[in-house]
Amino acid sequence: MAILGELLIGGTAVRGTNGAVVARDAQTGEPISPDFGGAGEEQIALACALAAEAFDTYRETTPAARAAFLEQIAQNILDIGDELVTRCMTETGLPRPRIEGERMRTVNQLRLFAGVVRDGAYLDARIDPAQPARQPLPRADLRLRQIALGPIVVFGASNFPLAFSVAGGDTASALAAGCPVIVKAHSAHPGTSELVGRAIQAAVRSCGMPEGTFSLLFVSGYDLGQKLVADPRIKAVGFTGSRRGGVALMNVAAARPEPIPVYAEMSSINPVLLFPNALAKRGQEIAKGFVASLTLGAGQFCTNPGLVLGIDGPALDDFIAAAGKAASESAAATMLTPGIHDAYASGVAKMEQHPKVDTVARGQAGGRYQCQAAVFSTSSQDFLRNHDLQEEMFGAASLIVRCPDEAAMREVVEALDGQLTAALHIDEEDHAAARRFLPVLERKVGRILVNGFGTGVEVCHAMVHGGPFPSTADGRSTSVGSLAIARFLRPVCYQDLPQALLPAALQDGNVLDIPRRVDGKPEVK
């Protein structure tokens, strides 16, 4: 498939007329031709107009048709073949197995949402039948379903060029909900974005969806991205990226005449809690697992273990020594973009110079744009006094906090900002102590895990990839897993509508064969 550097606006492919986005080889920083014309204001407005026009039709497509559409996108992505993998490797510097794995995850994610659409439980269909004889007043016939919010803007993520980009989790869940999607491609992988965008565009066409169901824009500069969020036809935003970027979009969305939700997945340091018995028995093993998780994909995961808490003593000393040894032996790895590399390097340098922080180890040095791992340590007292030590260093850097006792460790957890994940390393003898931490962690994080690390986010029904601010803009939601569809829905009630005017999901006889509740109880089939 040729990469032409074009915007995909509805059914068309056109050259953007407002500046350009340049694709680069992540390893060398060298540009790759062609460049990608940036969308101008008129092109942005056209994508929004087409999305608004498509909305009423697209959202009322049958579950079968929408599911088939999602599956067709998945198939089209696979059909691009190895060109997608090699282009993505060049643009991101990520190795082949990772890209191939991420492609499979992307495809499975689309298929999962096809299943969610067919199942229909997400509609939360409810029927409270009329009670004409009720005293003192009769009850009307009341029925509820969830409907799609409206056109959605998705900002592609730098660190998941497939699974959280053009056809990633935000797009898949929004399309599943019945929302047209406009993707603003991330400048870190524009060629990959165009290839995937064309796969979606082809699926829109072959499945007979309205053309405005999908558009892909390359945007040069921040202003126009914000204009997209400010457009009155846009009804929600999906974003994965920096805290600064996410908060900027939240502010734009809140200042609109009609404020809209922003689902921004931003920053998290994902605390790892080492409990005494596990640490004493398995410290070496946990240290190895920790460094493997830390350095995976050059540490460029939202769920990277950026903070480790343990109770001071010989077992923690041993853990730190083992982690330091493993980190110092870890190879450097190319980062996604020169900008991400430079931000990492300056964050690590700041930490190295911090008067209250010791450098435990640095990984192997590498090329100009490669990530050199870093492990630091500090005391809980200093951690509590210096809120800047909670700042995420996006990349393979982590801070180990020595706590004098369990109470101090709990104090540190209480002082943490919202997080995506927290990991507890425990043995059975640690259960009582772990139980004291669970209520605190539930308030702070979206996912609590035991004897593992947060990297590796399963796409399934029970996943939560979300958490209190600032890990996300809205801790009431998840961006991974089937529950992500809920972000793009709102409830509508139908009172006393004749059968002929009711949506299929709510008609007598359950023509869609979906789970429903009647008077609050599961409907008997």
Place this chain on the structure above:
Amino acid sequence: MAILGELLIGGTAVRGTNGAVVARDAQTGEPISPDFGGAGEEQIALACALAAEAFDTYRETTPAARAAFLEQIAQNILDIGDELVTRCMTETGLPRPRIEGERMRTVNQLRLFAGVVRDGAYLDARIDPAQPARQPLPRADLRLRQIALGPIVVFGASNFPLAFSVAGGDTASALAAGCPVIVKAHSAHPGTSELVGRAIQAAVRSCGMPEGTFSLLFVSGYDLGQKLVADPRIKAVGFTGSRRGGVALMNVAAARPEPIPVYAEMSSINPVLLFPNALAKRGQEIAKGFVASLTLGAGQFCTNPGLVLGIDGPALDDFIAAAGKAASESAAATMLTPGIHDAYASGVAKMEQHPKVDTVARGQAGGRYQCQAAVFSTSSQDFLRNHDLQEEMFGAASLIVRCPDEAAMREVVEALDGQLTAALHIDEEDHAAARRFLPVLERKVGRILVNGFGTGVEVCHAMVHGGPFPSTADGRSTSVGSLAIARFLRPVCYQDLPQALLPAALQDGNVLDIPRRVDGKPEVK
């Protein structure tokens, strides 16, 4: 039960030290003693601290215990007896049958949420069991439940002194979710608020809930109410009131270091759409129903029919004449507060002087603080050109818009702001036309009803009392009905937790006997 004018902070009753809120007889405007001491900053901080302290314990009370607590509150409210009814009548000017009905609704609402808590479906419990043999990577054991958000601030509404005030829908749904609640009493009915607050406080005590589960504050002035929303321990806000008040709270909440959701139910004019066949056949009857709905409770309902759309012609002329006649015969009724009366009077006066608006009829004049109904008319062209004609006049005032044809009527609907409800008056011959409006209405409103009026909001499972901005701050939610509990929840995922550390809702064997999904399918018992 004595009314002492005290703040209820956790288990204590203390005199507020910062100004005072004065109870008034709605009919005369005369003060009633005692007055209610306003909460000072320290008292607000204490209520927040107690709520935060109560949170971890309260949210993990068993479903049985929490349901019994809600039912005890209901019983305690009934046990206050006629004193509650008479005090409420004096403070609000509303007639006995309305207050008695609202009391029953409040009690039933608490009982409905007790049922919701026992049922457990709101927890959205999901289990994706481990797949240790999966290739290329094993799958962890993943489980999800919804947990309570945290301490909630509820602003009592002026127009529902019982059903949307101290123990109203926001409080009931937040308590059901497991959130401690701090109510800021509305100054329109402080005595009613204290009586109900003491009923809740007694239930907290007798049911053994942590004392910070509930506090009731009287607050003098806007600043301290905003301080309450800004307190870092507060995690969401429920509000029913004016657009200006709601937007002010949204701004405070968005500007916090940790932004929080505000569920503000604000302004709605609830369009009524008259279709040709229904209008021709039943215009007189619909006009009578319209005026009855318009003048109910002095028009002080969020769902009051403030806008009527019809296609110009003799049938619409007849409707307008009939509505005018009925309105002109309607008796004046005391409004909730002098302030509400004066705002209504000035809104109506502005409309009377509007160059593009005709006054169809005024109702009977009444006393100083009584609402005199008003019906106006204008053309669709003028309506579309004057956005101020969409402004809510809180009270028994409505604007009839003459549309030259169906297309113009649809254009008006497309130009509407978000609304709580829309009502269609149709006969079977109107179905085809109605079908053309439904997609537009679904985008604009939370509840669509046929051959009725939006007043009379059923508390049940399928109700949506919400809608796109500015009818509410967040169209993804409802403030009436069992789905209201979803506003105060967020999902948490548990990965590879030993059974002993899992919450009861997610343990093997389904000890709570609640609906759960395993691998996305309903669990087989």
